[in-house]
Amino acid sequence: MWISVKALPAAVLADESRYCLFAASTARNELFAKEEHMKIAILMCCCSGVCPSMDKINFFELTERLRLEVPHDFMLLHPRLCEENGEALMRDLLKPDTIYITPACNEKHQMKLLAAGFQKAGVPMDEKHWIPVTLAQKDTEQAFADIKEAVEKAKGMAS
Numbered sequence: 001m002w003i004s005v006k007a008l009p010a011a012v013l014a015d016e017s018r019y020c021l022f023a024a025s026t027a028r029n030e031l032f033a034k035e036e037h038m039k040i041a042i043l044m045c046c047c048s049g050v051c052p053s054m055d056k057i058n059f060f061e062l063t064e065r066l067r068l069e070v071p072h073d074f075m076l077l078h079p080r081l082c083e084e085n086g087e088a089l090m091r092d093l094l095k096p097d098t099i100y101i102t103p104a105c106n107e108k109h110q111m112k113l114l115a116a117g118f119q120k121a122g123v124p125m126d127e128k129h130w131i132p133v134t135l136a137q138k139d140t141e142q143a144f145a146d147i148k149e150a151v152e153k154a155k156g157m158a159s
């Protein structure tokens with residue numbers, strides 16, 4: 001049974017976990033069998049599931065379609081990447097051998113709000129490691145298309 005993402009944040013944020021995830025997956029294929037390439041990760045933030053600008057996105061449908069249809073090395077969906085436990089997650093998990101696609105708020109906000117997480121991880125927030133995707137004002141279909149395009153761009157950079 002699917003639980004609406006809107007029902008989750010209060011419970012999740014009230015928890016004292018160091019950091020939390022709604023979903024994590026891998027979706028590798030033979031293109032990704034070689035280990036010498038830069039890895040490609042989708043690090044998605046759903047803004048606690050209550051931001052009106054992301055109202056038209058079904059995050060569970062989106063992550064499942066990405067898992068099935070868009071090969072990548074791993075994907076995380078977090079409720080608030082720019083807060084303390086999101087930054088803790090980034091500090092512990094981000095690696096310099098990976099290109100991070102970050103579907104979240106608009107690019108300018110991400111540049112400011114995700115900087116601490118990248119910095120704590122020691123990963124440069126530059127064009128070799130970071131491809132932002134704006135989710136604001138998109139629906140599930142448009143978000144999927146934009147993330148897929150970002151993964152294609154990352155594949156070109158990784159090979």
Ligand code: SF4
Nearest residue numbers: 045047080082104105
């Ligand atoms: S990183 Fe952006 S999308 Fe995520 S919680 Fe912060 S403001 Fe919202």
